[in-house]
Amino acid sequence: MKKVEKPKKPLIFYYLIALIILVLLNTFLFPNILGKNKVKEVDYGTFLTMVEGKEVSKVELNGDTIYFTDNSEEPKYYETTTFDDPNLVNRLEDAGCEFGRVAQQEMNPLLSFFLVWILPLLIFWALGQWLAKKMMAKMGGGAAGNPFMQFGKSNAKIYVESTTGITFQDVAGEDEAKELLTEIVDFLHNPQKYTEIGAVCPKGALLVGPPGTGKTLLAKAVAGEANVPFFSISGSEFVEMFVGMGASKVRDLFKQANEKAPCIVFIDEIDTIGKKRDNAGYGGNDEREQTLNQLLTEMDGFDASKGVVILAATNRPDSLIRHFSVRGRFDRRIPVELPDLKGREEILKVHAKKVRLGDDIDFNAIARAASGASGAELANMVNEAALRAVRENRKYVTQADLEESIETVIAGYQKKNQVLSSKEKLIVSYHEIGHALVAALQTNSAPVTKITIIPRTSGALGYTMQVESEERNLMTQEELINKIATLTGGRCAEKLIFNSITTGASNDIEQATKLARAMITRYGMSDRFGMVALETQNNPYLGGDSSLSCSPQTAADIDQMVVDTVKHGYDTAMELLEKNQKKLHELAKYLYEKETITGEEFMQILTRTETLEEAEGK
Numbered sequence: 325m326k327k328v329e330k331p332k333k334p335l336i337f338y339y340l341i342a343l344i345i346l347v348l349l350n351t352f353l354f355p356n357i358l359g360k361n362k363v364k365e366v367d368y369g370t371f372l373t374m375v376e377g378k379e380v381s382k383v384e385l386n387g388d389t390i391y392f393t394d395n396s397e398e399p400k401y402y403e404t405t406t407f408d409d410p411n412l413v414n415r416l417e418d419a420g421c422e423f424g425r426v427a428q429q430e431m432n433p434l435l436s437f438f439l440v441w442i443l444p445l446l447i448f449w450a451l452g453q454w455l456a457k458k459m460m461a462k463m464g465g466g467a468a469g470n471p472f473m474q475f476g477k478s479n480a481k482i483y484v485e486s487t488t489g490i491t492f493q494d495v496a497g498e499d500e501a502k503e504l505l506t507e508i509v510d511f512l513h514n515p516q517k518y519t520e521i522g523a524v525c526p527k528g529a530l531l532v533g534p535p536g537t538g539k540t541l542l543a544k545a546v547a548g549e550a551n552v553p554f555f556s557i558s559g560s561e562f563v564e565m566f567v568g569m570g571a572s573k574v575r576d577l578f579k580q581a582n583e584k585a586p587c588i589v590f591i592d593e594i595d596t597i598g599k600k601r602d603n604a605g606y607g608g609n610d611e612r613e614q615t616l617n618q619l620l621t622e623m624d625g626f627d628a629s630k631g632v633v634i635l636a637a638t639n640r641p642d643s644l645i646r647h648f649s650v651r652g653r654f655d656r657r658i659p660v661e662l663p664d665l666k667g668r669e670e671i672l673k674v675h676a677k678k679v680r681l682g683d684d685i686d687f688n689a690i691a692r693a694a695s696g697a698s699g700a701e702l703a704n705m706v707n708e709a710a711l712r713a714v715r716e717n718r719k720y721v722t723q724a725d726l727e728e729s730i731e732t733v734i735a736g737y738q739k740k741n742q743v744l745s746s747k748e749k750l751i752v753s754y755h756e757i758g759h760a761l762v763a764a765l766q767t768n769s770a771p772v773t774k775i776t777i778i779p780r781t782s783g784a785l786g787y788t789m790q791v792e793s794e795e796r797n798l799m800t801q802e803e804l805i806n807k808i809a810t811l812t813g814g815r816c817a818e819k820l821i822f823n824s825i826t827t828g829a830s831n832d833i834e835q836a837t838k839l840a841r842a843m844i845t846r847y848g849m850s851d852r853f854g855m856v857a858l859e860t861q862n863n864p865y866l867g868g869d870s871s872l873s874c875s876p877q878t879a880a881d882i883d884q885m886v887v888d889t890v891k892h893g894y895d896t897a898m899e900l901l902e903k904n905q906k907k908l909h910e911l912a913k914y915l916y917e918k919e920t921i922t923g924e925e926f927m928q929i930l931t932r933t934e935t936l937e938e939a940e941g942k
Contacts, residue, residue: 364403365403365404366403366404367404368404368405368409370404371390371392371404372415374392374394375415375416375419375421376415376419378395378419378420379394379395380392380393380394380395380419380421381393381394381395381421381422382421382422382423383416383421383422383423384423385423389403389404389405390403390404390405391403392404392421490541490544490545490548491545491548491549492506492545492549494541494545494674495538495541495542495545496663496667496670496671496673496674496699497538497663497664497666497667497668497670497671497699498537498538498542498660498663498667499667500659501531501542501658501659501660502542502545504529504656504658505529505542505545505546505658506549507525507526508525508526508529508546508550508633509546509549509550511525511631511633512525512550512552512586512588512631512633513550515586515631525631525633526633526655526656527623527633527634527653527654527655528623528633528634528635528636528653528654528655528656529633529634529635529636529654529655529656529657529658530594530635530636530637530638530641530644530648530654530656530657530658531543531635531636531637531638531658531660532637532638532639532641532657532658532659532660532865533639533659533660533661533662533865534639534661534662534698534865534866535639535698535700535865535866536698536699536700536701537660537661537662537663537698537699537700538660538699538700539592539637539660540556540590540592540637541699542660543556543588543590543635543637544556544590546588546633546635547587547588547590550586550588552586552587552588552631553584553587553588554587554588554590555577555580555581555587555588555589555590556590556592557577557589557590557591557592558591558592558593558596559591559592559593559594559595559596559597559598560593560596561573562574562596562597562615562619563596563597563611563612563615569611570597570611570612570614570615570618571614571615571617571618573615574615574618574619574622575618575622577589578622578632581632582630582632585630585631585632586630586631586632586633587631587632587633588632588633588634588635589632589633589634589635590634590635590636590637591634591635591636591637592636592637593637593638594636594637594638594644594648595638595639595640595641595643595644597612597615597616597619598616598619598638598644598645598648599612599643599644599645600643600644600645616645620647620648620653623653624653634654636654639865639866640863640865640866641657641865642862642863642864643863662696662697662698663697663698663699663702664795665688665691665692665695665794665795666691668691668694668695668697668702669687669688669690669691671699671702671703672687672690672691672702672705672706673687675702675703675706675707676706676721678706679706679707679709679710679721680719680720680721681720681721682720682721682722682723684722684723685721685722685723685726686723689723690705690723690726690727690730692791692792692793692794692795693727693730693773693789693791694730695791695792695795697733701733704729704733705726705729705730705732705733706721706726706729707729708728708729708732708733709721709725709726709728709729710725712725712728712729712732713725731780731789735780735782735784735787736780736781736782736783736784737780737781738778738779738780738781739778739779739780739781744777744779744785748785749777749916750912750916751818751822751826751828752777752785752786752828753777753786753912753913753915753916754817754818754821754822754908754912755786755814755815755817755818755826755828755829756775756776756777756786756787756788756814756915757775757817757908757911757912757915758813758814758815758816758817758818758897758901758908759788759810759811759813759814759832760772760775760788760813760911760926761813761817761900761901761904761907761908761911761930762809762810762812762813762816762896762897762900762901763788763790763806763810763813764926764927764930765900765904766806766809766810766900767806768800768802768803768806769790769803769806769807769810770790770791770792770793771790771791771792771793771923772788772789772790772923772926772927773789773790773791773922773923774788774789774920774921774922774923775787775788775789775915775920775921775923775926776919776920776921777915777916777919777920778919778920784831785828790810801843801847801849804839804843804847804849805889805892805893805896807839808836808839808840808889808890808892808893809893809894809896809897809900810897811832811833811835811836811839811893812829812832812836812890812893812894812897813897813900813901814828814829814832815829815832815833815894816894816897816898816901817901817908817912819898820898820901820902820905820908821908821909821912836890836893837886837890840885840886840889840890840893841859841882841886842859843889844858844882844885844886844889845857845858845859845870845872845882846858846859846861846870850885852881852885857873858872858873858874858878858882859871859872859873860872860873907929907930910929911926911929911930914929
């Protein structure tokens with residue numbers, strides 16, 4: 325759908341108009357007011373000298389001022405101040421000058437009134453109008469009319485009907501959400517089918533999910549499918565400095581929606597104004613409270629039979645007040661979760677339509693490698709692959725471009741200017757092989773697909789990529805314990821080979837600690853506490869911050885159990901590496917030389933029966 329925008333003129337346009345007006349006033353108005361053009365002021369002695377030299381042709385006496393012209397081919401105007409000279413008339417007659425006394429002329433009263441009163445008012449009015457328009461443009465615009473009267477007007481972006489707008493075909497990976505929204509679209513197309521049986525269309529639907537999953541895109545797709553006007557506004561745009569302005573914007577938004585019904589009103593980030601009430605405000609005059617109350621009132625008051633549907637999106641559903649779930653407000657709560665394997669593959673295909681692809685593209689492999697990625701991240705991966713193809717002077721995207729784009733989005737770009745010393749490069753090689761070797765020697769671990777020691781802009785000096793062969797929704801206790809052992813494998817390799825440890829395992833330590841704590845406090849995977857929830861997770865869509873809900877003694881016991889769990893994984897990893905130390909040396913040497921190896925190369929070296937040194941000895 326195309327957004328309606330009024331074309332803006334550049335600022336230089338207004339400067340040119342002001343300059344032209346100034347030049348016209350100076351050329352045609354002010355010279356006439358002065359009465360003379362190019363007047364040169366001289367002293368009285370010079371005037372007498374020119375009279376005696378017969379250089380003066382005409383003299384006019386105007387009060388205490390003498391205006392005269394010379395007798396050159398192009399007469400010039402002069403001005404001087406008179407003195408008490410009784411012989412002035414005789415001197416002028418002797419010199420043959422034409423002279424006379426004129427009455428002092430006053431400016432036309434109508435012209436004087438215009439210059440003193442009307443012109444300044446017009447200038448100030450024009451300046452005020454221009455400043456007001458600039459101010460309203462910075463504030464997001466407003467309805468037509470006097471800009472100073474637009475306070476309290478809704479600044480929602482209005483998208484008109486368009487056959488080239490976004491539809492459900494542009495949204496992939498969210499089949500369940502599209503099914504729930506299809507009924508709303510059908511109601512907007514055929515309302516009589518529902519009214520005949522007495523059914524009422526849901527007044528509103530609340531889209532909840534992590535950032536980047538396509539909540540806003542789904543709302544636009546609903547409007548595109550229904551081919552109706554679409555009002556889009558963010559919850560933060562209702563919050564104003566002046567109390568009552570936010571509530572006024574809500575009233576104006578619903579007034580416009582009723583006038584353009586059937587239509588769709590989309591409020592993004594509704595948790596900005598719809599948070600649970602607390603004591604942090606300023607009593608009954610709190611702006612957010614008034615805006616929220618007005619929104620609830622408008623949702624209760626408008627007639628759903630007109631076809632006005634309200635869609636809202638949030639990634640913090642736990643913070644919303646319960647009033648939104650009352651019947652007649654947001655009747656449906658539609659989850660928009662991260663896409664599964666099939667959804668990721670479909671999303672990649674949708675975004676790949678815009679780029680030129682090679683013949684070796686395997687979207688399924690890319691979708692498996694991008695596990696946990698949102699729709700926005702997948703779109704970014706496709707774009708990064710296209711940019712990489714351009715950098716390498718190719719006219720199409722290859723599978724290698726897409727694989728590299730996954731690493732770019734996850735770990736950042738390669739740091740070409742950062743060169744590791746030989747010792748650091750060797751340590752990183754053993755560290756990454758330690759991860760990969762522990763993962764490969766354990767059962768119930770994801771296969772290793774790539775190992776690299778090329779530094780990335782995220783700060784990682786290297787990483788080991790593991791990709792599940794199929795989509796996983798559940799993890800067993802054994803798999804989590806194996807994952808902790810894999811995370812400690814890098815530190816174990818450093819300790820085993822160099823008898824020293826470095827700071828390179830900081831991220832591994834953080835992940836292993838979080839995983840061990842979650843096993844005890846959230847997953848019920850401890851014999852002591854069993855199925856007792858000891859931790860509360862807040863904002864699951866925004867990082868999932870957690871807080872313990874137990875006594876200090878229990879918290880101390882949990883800390884000790886976390887230490888024991890991580891230590892058990894560390895001991896397991898160390899035991900595996902000690903038993904396979906020859907393979908550790910062989911793989912680390914190969915990675916040191918190649919810098920990046922694939923999972924196939926890793927498994928070939930791991931599974932062959934003789935080492936590289938033995939092969940060379942033969």
